[in-house]
Amino acid sequence: MAAQDAAAPDGAGSARPGEVPALAARTVVKQFGQVRALRGVSFAALPGEVTALIGDNGAGKSTLVKCLSGVYRPDSGTVEVDGKPVTLSSPTDAERRGIETVYQDLALAPDLDAASNVFLGREIRRFKILHDQAAMRRQTAKSFADLGVGMVQDLRVPVASFSGGQRQSVAIARAAMWAQHVILLDEPTAALGVIQTAKVLDLIRRVRDRGLAVVFISHNMPQVLEVSDRIEVLRLGARVARFKKGEADVDQLIAAISGAFTNEVAA
């Protein structure tokens, strides 16, 4: 259902028919003990689009992202990559399938420089055991330049001396470098100031313009409206509403989040 859902226009004419979601969830259920965190949630992220995932605390956003990034395995339902059902056994497995995740915190090793962080665990090697720092630094600089990540600092400096926004930019740029299909961003701007947030949102748009599907969790409604091409609203572990860019305003989003509005037939 998810595949058709994503392609099926809810506003006539504006959807791209036949487009296959880069990443989708279909009636996914995830239960922790007595708590049903996800009760048959569906979700789709299209390539070249920013899809916002919003909902109140406890709506199941993070659980869904963890199902999509290989951290959790759904109790039932399927996760699809490029329209094909897959089993993501671990985050590494998800990365192999081109799905990268950026977390709000703890994503980088603070004592390592940006290039070392970008290539951590995937180092360019010489003689099998040595790393080729010059090549990694070169590629990092190039890719940061392509993405317009304004690294005002030396790439040799530990990322601990970067501002929060710069660190988040490094994390997103790293994900963009490695992601083939999808980037999942779990509240990437939660800890950032105004200017840093603007820069990170710019970066998210540039990543999208490269054709990746970007999934973006946020609590900041104006921000969601600003950057998203598509908004999916979760409530109590299920999707309750979907909007396209320009279809909703803040009041409508809040109505959907609080349960006062729905345009989704319950799964």
Place this chain on the structure above:
Amino acid sequence: MSDTQHDVEPPEHAIGQAEVAAIDATVEGDAIPEAAAVEGAGVAVDTRPPWWRRLIASPVLMTFLFLVATLVIFSVLAPGKFNTVSNFHQLALNVAILTVVSVGTTFVIATAGIDLSIPSGIVLGEVFAVKALSFIHVGSSTAAEVSADQTKLWYMLVALVGSLAAGLILGLVNGFTVGYLRIPPMLATLGSLGAGLGIALLMQNGVNVATYALNPVATGQLIPGLDNLILIALLAVVVGYVGMHMAVFGRHTLAIGSSEEAARRVGLNVERHLLKVYTVGGLASGLGGFLSVAFFSTTSLAGHSTDNLSAITAVALGGTSLFGGVAMIIGTLIGVWIPAVLQNGFIIVGVQPYWQMVAVGVVLILAIYADQLRRRARNMR
């Protein structure tokens, strides 16, 4: 030294202003500016922090300058006695074994861990070496029967294998308890310190054994004019430098020390890597035991009880952070020398050598305080 990755100058002041102006500043290809990235953004500010800040920012340089200062002072105070070739030769011999062990433990400390079991690694290395020799009927359990000029290369190799086996076992135990059982390193290695020493004493019934079979390892000269012991210490530093600063192994070690969670999220197998790191530490201790028997011609069951503290002191003096994530092998080499030079110098100039303990303690605390200042300055943003 100047291009090791951690040898950094944080341009703290500049970033704040430049960031606003440089939203779209790009960095191009090879031409990553060393210290002048800000200029690329069209912001002309002096990014260089004051000299004392830069000095603090480079712990290796600071430690090195301190070492040079002590060398100069003792040379001035005792000309012709302290600054002689034979004195430096003796110093190099004295620090060689500690150098090997400290290089190994630098890796452990780089993971924000600690290895207190070094003495048991050394003593077990000694005991396994002489046991291996008696296993092939070289020497007896009480006295040396092989003089240095009667020994054969393969005797030495057998003893070396014995020592390394001891270090390997100890290292694997430490790595397993720290990495997989998640026991805090200080307690895990405190346990293996006691247990290892106990096993060594049991194996020897508490009695030391002498052997001259290994002497050429220490005092022979493969390269004329350079005692093998010193050569081995230098090789250990080179191997340690490559392993820490140029190899993927060192990169992952530092990443785990910096943020275990970040390392885990990029898919590193943290447990297995910790196992390897503690094994490196154990092997270095075992090798230290081998060299110790070779140099002193005897096991010394009670002679290494504070070697763990000496090694940790050397590593910390050298600028490796006890909080993990930052390590400097060259710094460790310098850090090994400082206590030795102070001791030697105090004796030569006629100061009570006990002052060395006081001086080393003070310098150690200053070094760690400087490390904390660096971290604080860096993390302020």
